[in-house]
Amino acid sequence: MPVLDRLANALGRNDEAPNVALAESLAASGDEAGIAELAGAIGSAPQAVRNDAIKALYELGERRPELLAPHWQALFAALKSRNNRMVWGALTAIDTITAERxxxxxxxxPEILEAAAGRSAIARDKTVSILVKLAEAGHQARTLPILLDTLRTAPDNQLPSYAEAVGPLIGRDNIEEFRAILETRLRGMEQKSKRVRIEKVLRRLPR
Structure with missing residues (x-):
């Protein structure tokens, strides 16, 4: 059966189970032609098909990023969509292959930052994850300033997880800036559980 016929919309389903099952099947089989068909669909198919295809692709990326990585340009094309579901889905898929490409x-x-600006919490979370992985892959000079700026403005409910992700990347050159940002944010943070998490990040920093 063609891969597009195995997506939820083609089966008359309103849940994501068929899309996840398709991703698992492709991960197990390594069906390059089927994966290419899915990647092509996110740029040209009707919207319902695109929504299901991007779900299957990022689920595939979670399982076998090396199979999705060759289609990275199709994911970037999807960032230009006006559909929020497609944008955060593409960011999720890109996040899964960042270490590969x-x-x-x-x-x-810049395309990632532009696509994520003003979008959903999921889009922000995936963008931070991409930036952290890029830093881990040797692109710290480019990504750490962006991550530090993100910590200055991130909503309180997202700040602890972002600080926890960025903390291990901090070195001698930026430790004081990192510390100052978190200490400033702490002064305006009311929820105790979030304060505790940020304080833990600060305690781990060398003095």
């Missing part, structure tokens, strides 16, 4: 993704970082 770090140089290509770093070169097109």
């Amino acid at each position: 770090s140089a290509d993704i770093a070169a097109r970082l």
Whole structure:
């Protein structure tokens, strides 16, 4: 059966189970032609098909990023969609392959930042994850300033997880800036559980 016929919308389903099952099947089989068909669909198919296809693709990326990585350019094309579901789905998929294609993704970082600006919490979370993975892959000089700026403005409910992700990347050159940002944010943070998490990040920093 063609892969598009196995998506939820083709089966008359309103849940994501068929899309996840398709991703699992493709991960097990390594069906390159089927994966290419899915990647092509996110740029040309009707919206319902695109929504299901991007779900299957990022679920595939979670399981076998090396199979999705060759289609990274199709994911970037999806960032230009006006459909929020497609944008955060594409960011989720890109996040899964960042370690595989770090140089290509770093070169097109402005497109990621533009796509995520003003979008959903999921889009922000995935963008921070991409930036952290790029830093881990050797692109710290480019990504750490962006991450530090993100910590200055992130909503309180997202700040602890972002601080926890960025903390291990901090070195001698930026430790004081990192500390100052978190201490400033703490002064305006009311929820105790979030304060405790940020204080823990601060305690781990060398003095």
